[in-house]
Amino acid sequence: MAKSKKHLGRYVDPRTDFGWKFYFGREDNKILLIEFLNSLFQGDKIISDLRYKPVEQDGDYEEMRRVVFDLHCIGRDGEVFIIEMQQLFQEFFKDRAVYYTSRLINKQLARGKKGSDYYLPEVYFIGILEFDMDRNGSSGISRVTERPYFYDVALCDKLTKEIFYDKLGYKMISLPLFNKQPEELKTVMDQWLYLLKHLSTMDRLPSFLDKRIFGLIFEIGEIGKLTEEELMSYEASLKHKRDAESVINSAMKSGEALGHAKGLAEGKAKGVAEGERKKALETAKAFKEMGLPIADIAKGTGLSVEEVEKL
Template identity: 45%
Template sequence: MTENTSRYIDPLTDFGFKLLFGNEPDKDILIEFLNTLFQGEKHIVDITYSATEYSGSYTKEKKVLFDLTCTGQDGEQFIIEMQRTGQKFFRDRCVFYMSRLISAQLPKGKDWNTPLKEVYLIGIMEFQFNNVDSNYLHNIALMNTDTGKVFYKGMGYKFLELPSFDKLEHELESDLDKWFYLLKNLSRLNKIPSFLDKRVFQKIFKIAEVSKLTKEQRELYESDIKAKSDWKGGMDWAKEQAAEQAAEQTQLNIASAMKKEGLTNELIAKLTKLSIEEIELITLG
């Protein structure tokens, strides 16, 4: 089933993500999602959505724009970010976002005599971290590297690495697995699977039906789908180009080695499929 003929929206588009997780009347969806992520570590009863644009405490500070932010009943703050592709400074940006929320808790000019509210960043990623284990959920905290014990419990990161989640329907063991499966596969489904029988999942399917979108919502969603399709096409083309260039470079390296061994240009061309002109341009070092 293609994106354009899907019965349900893609929750990994900007529109789909905010429709499901960013609406006040349906905030129980985000509450359930967060409680599942924290797996008993926290129990969130209620949330209040916050502004997604933050200017900072000082006029010269750079504005930041979050995908989604909310505050729990105890004052704890959550940033929920979607990231489609890996970026060189993605981790730096996540730390910067957290630092903004932390620094904002102390009013300008006030003494430092108050405990900080907890802050958490949840990153939903359509790419895999480099040089990190293959887990699909990464729980990051400030930790004593000598003892392995958590140094400070008031802040943390949870990264959902969607490409690393490859469980099939019969392999789903927990509600967390079901959330991962739903995020990855919602737009590919044409009916509600029997194993997604919790009330929150039933509600998501009801909201996510493309046929129930208003005309304006449909236009916004289709614009998002086109942007995602264009991005994917560009990424696929870049990968193909990189693979072709790597293959060509391999052939050039082989041709160079053959040339050093004294093989004729004609024989090298026959063996490597390179042109005589390309082989003549190879200089022996």
């Protein structure tokens, strides 16, 4: 077994690509994903079992782009879950979430079904975000809610607020907006979000986290228990995460500066748009030079695969 390195901490960081799939993407550990999802549904739905499905979805025709999910699962009752961990800000992330669910909904209507048979399973998109999803919102107004970090979205009647269709849902967590302290953790979801943010800096299971739920994470997550191959993959994933944070911070500064200058000369809206695009191109170019997969770069920056390939 590989020995732990001090600069890596004691536990695998779940906010790395390796860590996210290490904890939540393995059949042996699927109870962790089940518990996490149940905490987000807060009793509205009880998930008792999951089956992992292929994460790659090819288009139905040549012009339709291929999509790659982080995790794709089917519940015992046939409900579909897409779970994504998104590190980089993406201007059209909401569009992407709707597109992903639309792709899976389309797949459900298999050829041969009778014309009037439109029964569909439940489809849910779960997004864990390392950014404030509405930081560039057109309204410029922060969400007024006790839980600004949690988006619980469904199709509803705008006048009555009643649920119109209960088989399509989006649950998003903006981790930077979750700032609760240990004494403020009132729900299991609170405990999960605290763990996601702070596990990489912990050295033991704290008393304020439920051992029955989180004990397995602290048992399997020790870096010292990783194989040499796993450790190498984790170190590479952690480096990509840290490099991404550095690159995106620099790109944001240059993008904001360009957006401001363009806004003065050509109008704020156009300037910000150009600044955002320049930021995305700079970030994609840096990631490409780092050797990240083209598909992952496109996914993280919102650019098309073709645009990334041309850089």
